[in-house]
Structure formats: C-alpha cells, structure tokens
Amino acid sequence: MIRRLRDAWRTVRRPRQTARAVARRLSVVETLAGREVVSGVSLPLARRLSLWRHGFTSRSGVLFGVGPGDYDDYLSDYRLELVDDLGGDWGDVPANKLAGHLWFGASADRLPDLYGVVDDGRLYRDYPTVVSPPAGLDDRPTETADGGVASETLHEAGEWVLSVLDATGTLVCKPAYGFGGEGVHVCRTTDEGVVVDDDRVSRGAFVEWVDGLAATLVTAYVEQADYAARLFPDAVNTLRVLTLWDPETDDPFVTDAVQRIGTRQSAPVDNWSRGGLSAAVREDGTLSAGARWETDESHLAWYESHPDTGAEIEGTAVPDWPEIRSGVLDLARTVPYLPRVGWDVVVTGDGEFVLLELNGHAGIETLQVHRPHLDDPRVRRVYETYGAV
C-alpha cells in the first residue's frame, strides 16, 4: 500500500510548479479583490468591469484616469504585483530597516546616525554601523562583570535614550519592521519637557514608552534642506526615487522621482497612504503640482501650493537634483540583486542626502499619478526583459 501511495505522490508532484504559479496569481487576485472591496470609490459598473479586465482596481482608475486607449501605458495593479517578485528572495530583505542600514554602512555619510536598537527595555549597540553616543554617555546602560547586560537593568534602555535625547535635542524611533511610516516617532526635548510627535509626555512616561518598544532603531533626526522645510516644516519631506537595473547596460537608472510632502494629516511623516502629497520631480529638478488622494471623498486633488502652509509647490526647485540623482545611483550600483528599488531620501542641502529606507516592493501610485510608468520605452524594455510585462 505504501508503495502505491508513493507512486501516487510522484505523479502528483510533477505539476507542482504549475500549481505554484497558479497559486501566486490567485493570491494576486485575492490581494486586488481585497483592495477593491475597501477602496470606497464610486464608479459605474461598466467602467469598473473594464478596469478589472485590464488589471486595474477602481482606485487606480480614479487615480491615474486610465481608460481605453492608454491601459497599456500604465503599470496595472495586477502587473505591479507580478513585478514585485523581481528581487526574488532579496526583495524581502530591505523591509527590515536594520538590514537596510547595515547594507550601506560603507557609505556612512548617506545614513542617519544610528545610536542603537531598543527591544523590550534593553539597548543593543553591537552593530557595525552604530555611532558613538553623544559625549558624556556610556556605550551601554549597565554591564555585568562578564560583559552581558544585567537582567535587572530592564529600564535602563529608556533612561539611556532619554539621555541621548537630552544631549541631541531630537531623535527618531522607528521599528525595524513598519510600513508606510507606521511606528515612526519623532522625539524632541523642549523647555516644557519631552514631545513625542505632537504629544507632550513626562520624562518618566517617555522612559516607560521606550522600554515598551520592540526591535526599534533609535537614530538621529535628519534636518532637511531649506526648500523642503519651507514646503512643510512639521514632517520630513522625502524624495522617492525609483531605480531599475537595466540588464542591457548592466547599470541602474532612475525611472521617476517624486517629492513627497507631509501635510497636517500625515505629520510627522510624509506618507502618501497617510494623506501626504506627491509632486513629480521634473528632469530640470523643478516640482509639478502636488497630488493627494482625498480619502474622505475618494478622489484625487491637485495643489499648486501647499494646502496647510500655502508654500508654492509647482515650479519649486529641488536644489542640486543632478547630484542627488547620481548619488542615489551610486547606492543602487552596490545592490545589483535588487533590480527595482524605491529609495526614500532626505535632501540635506548642497547635493547631499540621507537614505531613510529602501523598498524592495516599491508601490507605483505616487509616481503614476503624474505619468504612465510604461510610457518610457526604456522602462518598458527592462520590464519586458525581466518577463514582468
């Protein structure tokens, strides 16, 4: 009987690869269907069906204004999900922000200073890219004779972070795993005490809060360049730069870049999914108008000037954009196994920038609201080479 079972298994095994491919596509459809259910967009059924047939969700239909005639110029939601697999196993690595930091440790001036990692009340600093703590602070809270951190010093990590904050005035706590700015907190000391994002907390509460964090990076707060601060001072306004590795030239190139701009809704971060704006960075480094997805009314709105600060967006220049672009490409050249990367960088002035994170599964909405992604023949050719479109 066992032999018969074994033979049966062998015949079942062969189509396994096919089954896997089918399962992958089914899971894409499941993802898209889930997104469709919560999108809250109102569209006539015929339009919806047409979008679905071409791999777009209703939301994308509204965002990109895509329709018959230019379906093929846009990267559809369905294709994006398949493109997502380009990096293979590597694609999941950048989701870990500690790994992302360590990766570029050879370009330390491109990284925010990393003070340490806190987890469950303890401080960990044994990583190659960790910087020395500000003057006057020890490397670790308390050490036992054998070098280990004493287990009774459970609350020392929070105390330590507070003393770093006292010395530096500002710092950022961001979880090793977090999506769309989730869990990122900007901490400041002011005359009235400690402020986390917009909330004033007591020193004791701050220590307790830090001690409750799981696997969280404590980094320096990066001061953005003046142009970015003028756009919206209460968020770090990052550039999202998408690079693709061109197999023909064996070199990466920038497909698109957008300036993300925080709003009152999204602060202290600038994420699109939290109500931030996206303005295209044009070839000459100037910005287009800013787009925002208005979740309440489920439509796309355009702003030539900032809805909260009134600062001019359209036409504003990202200073030294060519230097920034080539600096990002230098980073991309060190990770050839990631053929498609979304880089989140803060421009700090004089052509310099700091990498906040990289995304192995970069979304496309913030870029495609400005122009169809596959309009560029080089972009299309690269995706075609990878078999993704």
Add this chain to the structure above:
Amino acid sequence: MSASTLAGVLRPVRRGVLAAVRTARTRLGHLATLLARERRSLGIQMPLSRRLWLWRHGFTSRSHALFDVTPATRRNYLSDLQHERANDIGSQWDAVVNNKLTFQLLFGAFPDRLPDLYGVVYGGRVYRDYPGVVAPPHAGDQRASDPVEATADGGVGGTGAVPGDDATAGEWVAAALDAAGTLVCKPVYGSGGRDVLVCRRTADGYHVNGDRHSRSAFVDRVCALDCALVTAYVEQADYAARLFPDAANTLRVLTLWDPETDEPFVAGVVQRIGTRRSAPVDNWSRGGLSAAVREDGTLSAGAQWRSDRGVVRWYESHPDTGAQIEGTAVPDWPEIRSGVLELARTVPYLPRVGWDVLPTGDGEFVVFEANAHAATRTVQVHRPLLRDPRVRRFYEHHDCL
C-alpha cells in the same frame, strides 16, 4: 447602499475571513511539510500500527529510526509537528538571517567571529562596497587588511595582485585565490552546505572541492555563480581536523531565549563531523556524523543517518579516518559556549537560533551561519529536548506544545 457603506460593512467580515484563511493556510503548510518528509521516510520498515501511532502524536516515520519514541518518552521529544509550529518564532527576521550577506552584516561588530568577507559575486561581477569587506590577504603584501578602496590595481594573473572591481568576477576571484592560496565561495541563499565551493591554489592549478581546474575553467565557474559570498577559508582547530580533515567540522549550537530569565541559553550542542559521503561539508543530511557535546566538553559516539536504509548508525571512532570520537574533548568548550551566548544576546528578536560554529583553537571560533529554523534531529538523536524544563518552558511560551 453606497459603495462606502458597503465597504464599511464588509471590512470586519473580510478581516475575519482573512484571519481564518491565514490560520488554515498555516496548518495546511505544516501538513504539507510533514507529508513531504513522510514521503521520504515511507521506506522505513515498521508495523502500520506503529506508524499510525507516530502520526497521531505528530511524529513522522523517520522518528521511529531516529529517536526512542515510546508512549512513556514521547512527551520528552519535540515532535515534527511541534517543530513546525515553532517556525513562526522570529520569522519576520528570516529574510535577514537566511541571507548570508545580511547575516554577516548583522554580526559585523564581531569581525573575529566571522570569516573575512572579500566580496560578493553577482552576475559575473564582484561587489565590495559593504561594511567589513576586507582585501584578500597576500603573502608579503601589506594590503591584507586595507579597506575596499585599495584595490584599484590592474594586475591579473599569477602575480598575486588583486585586480580592480571592474574585472570580471572570475578574474577577480582567481587573482584573490592566487594571493590567498585558499578561499570559499558560498551562495548567499543556500542551506545544507549546498554549492559551497572550497577553492585552493596549488602548483598544478585551481582546485574546487578537490577537482582540478585550469585557470580559465575556474574563471568561468566563478562567473557562472548566481550570487555568492567570497570569504576566507578558515582553518579548524587541530582536534576537529583530526576527526576528519576533508571537511570543516562545525559545532551546531542551539540557543533559545528563556522568557523567564530574559537571557539566551544553550539548549543543545552537537559536534558535526564530515565523512567521505558528506565532504567537503559536514552536514547530517548529506551523511555527516553528529556527536553530542557533553557538559564537560567531551563527545559522545557519533550518529549517522543512513537515509538510503532508514537507520541510524553509531560510531565510537570515525568510519573513514578511524579517529576516536567518543570521549574526545572539544578544547575550551566553556569559552566557546559563552562566546556563542554573547552573540545570541545581541539578537533578542531571534529567540531560537542554530549556530554553525567552527572552533579555531584556544577557545576562539567563527560562525558560518545562524539558522532561525534549525532542525532539531541532530540534537534529539542524542537526547530528547523537552526533558530540559527550560527548553519546555520556551516552547510552551511560544505556544508550540
């Protein structure tokens, strides 16, 4: 009803359905893994009733040959099913730990505990802009420990000069091998010692895992590598070389993070010993031996899994070299143990790690890899894991039992 009201109504329903689907998928995944394992061990002879009994208690048929599982002892063993349930522990960090480059970066603050990294080979080119990358050593050359920038040197060939980063990967590695004499290429993704190339330069050519290559054949072979780390070859301590010189004989140290004391501890450790079947690696699944390291640092007899026959063979001395295994001491075991715990303490988000550790002498060692999903059979073939109350507490804490 408007679309947004509909969405509001559907949201909790969707969330519930997705959660149920996820649970079902996880359980099916466990079942599929166990079935696949079972398929490989169906050849093991035993009465059907015994097989059914094992299945009912979460063990695959292999356990019959590997462990002394009886109604009286079964609760002391971590079953196959319980092991699969433990897969979720720290699983978010898998992507980082399973990747040998990011693993190396994660422990970069302990360079003495890692083999020197010379570069990463990908798509026929070599990449060296990573923290901790060192230049390959070169006899009589002071550049040995120079940083990355020091390689803009066009020399190629048997001169020992390492070419610049714009050379093809094959040329670069061949020149590095000329200089260093030995090195290792290991895939960034890979387990069980698969596709690890131990490269040696001798007077008569370039040897890869013992096979002689011409220079051009070696260059081609390196250029064809998918994505691999190029690292130093690390000499093992004398005692390990004596056991079996043709493989790196590693210690597998299983550390668990004790939720009660909030500290990692060593839950089990075995000396893995290569054999002619497994060389140039020492992996159990490829016919290597596993000997328990006792509290005092001496070895038990070595067990070998003969997958072709479905039996465990025990050896007091090595089947190929004749070297004594049983009673042989792992020198400075207490130092090695505390060194591994020191590493484990820096990664609290990895509560369960199987460390592959190569002792190099005088209590020193290097770590080849850390396995977040380390198999437990090489340990449990010697003793049941759950007999230790701390180990049981760990698995209970993570809802695996």
